[in-house]
């Protein structure tokens with residue numbers, strides 16, 4: 001047993017990134033004895049770059065909204081721009097004027113959540129890696145660099161390449177987004193402004209180049225209001241033959257002399273597949289990227305992880321079981337993530353030219369895109385229908401194959417959500433339920 005660590009904690013959380021640190025904090029605040037193991041130094045744990053996170057996720061999770069320097073801007077207009085070779089006229093293909101997403105410096109958010117956890121009494125074990133279960137002690141004692149660790153419950157928040165405490169299957173390569181994000185100084189403010197003006201943006205607004213490396217790809221550029229830094233986010237699916245997010249980012253920097261020296265950032269893979277159909281056993285829960293609790297349409301896991309952590313801690317605090325958390329979470333939040341996975345699978349089959357035709361068809365309606373950005377189901381309001389129905393009609397006439405494929409994906413997305421709302425209470429029924437979801441997702 002490790003020195004200074006309770007012989008048996010209520011909960012051991014593996015991973016002190018955003019999800020693990022938040023979960024540890026919420027559990028300790030509810031009065032549980034919590035140990036959090038992290039293989040890196042605490043100051044190096046979790047995401048070390050800038051992420052876009054909807055403010056609503058903080059509110060739902062009970063985490064105060066970020067303040068500067070953690071908050072690096074937004075919400076602000078988000079322009080979607082097609083690559084130059086695909087369009088004759090420059091300027092945004094669409095602009096989402098109002099949405100809920102802010103730019104968050106994850107280094108500060110992770111540190112804030114860790115500090116909150118420490119204040120609530122969480123015992124952190126930094127630079128200690130978990131290697132799996134101790135010999136013959138599955139689900140009771142963990143083997144770590146520093147000895148065995150016992151607990152009543154284990155939360156695996158160790159990310160995509162972590163401890164795999166439920167021996168969850170590896171994520172298929174076609175379901176992995178290779179993402180990169182970096183903040184750079186500006187070497188030439190006037191040139192940066194000219195670049196933005198050419199594509200219809202301004203400092204303090206986001207410009208997202210879509211279809212640059214296949215239908216599921218992004219290259220977002222955000223020059224701050226004060227013209228001090230530029231934040232670049234890229235992502236793609238290399239398994240489909242596209243350059244990685246890191247390669248895209250490096251190329252963008254090379255080709256734009258106004259981008260100055262790097263300040264910070266990083267790159268890693270994001271799981272895009274729907275959440276695992278089983279997130280728990282009797283004593284183990286998968287949380288965050290470890291459970292594929294990611295909004296797959298744009299590979300966003302921070303908000304989903306915080307919300308899942310809150311729900312898990314609340315369930316345990318009121319004496320509920322891991323399985324109760326799992327059923328409730330899959331029915332409500334799994335439904336949203338699963339539904340958007342159907343749309344992600346549709347977009348990743350497209351090439352840049354199809355993305356351009358999709359925008360030209362009018363099918364990419366701003367209200368729909370806003371819902372996607374905010375990570376919420378689009379509402380079928382009368383106002384939206386007034387623009388969507390004629391656009392759909394035109395698209396079916398001008399782009400029948402594309403419009404039919406999109407309609408089919410939208411219908412499957414709704415059916416997946418409906419199926420998730422029926423996530424079985426009875427574990428034995430989960431495999432059949434899961435096969436039905438996969439059948440719908442395959443289309």
Ligand SMILES: Cc1cc2nc3c(=O)[nH]c(=O)nc-3n(C[C@H](O)[C@H](O)[C@H](O)COP(=O)(O)OP(=O)(O)OC[C@H]3O[C@@H](n4cnc5c(N)ncnc54)[C@H](O)[C@@H]3O)c2cc1C
Pocket residue numbers: 014015016017018019020037038039040044045046047049050051052053128129130131157158159160161162163179180181233266267268269270287288289290294299300301302303305
């Ligand atoms: C470049 C990039 C850009 C992104 N942009 C966005 C975005 O804009 N919006 C958004 O919401 N999401 C974004 N994401 C995804 C987001 O960063 C992740 O979903 C989120 O960080 C997942 O948090 P997590 O705590 O679940 O896992 P992680 O951040 O991976 O944390 C897991 C922790 O567990 C530790 N660990 C791993 N294995 C072990 C072990 N065996 N023993 C002990 N500790 C272990 C790790 O060291 C790590 O600190 C982006 C990802 C990347 C790579």
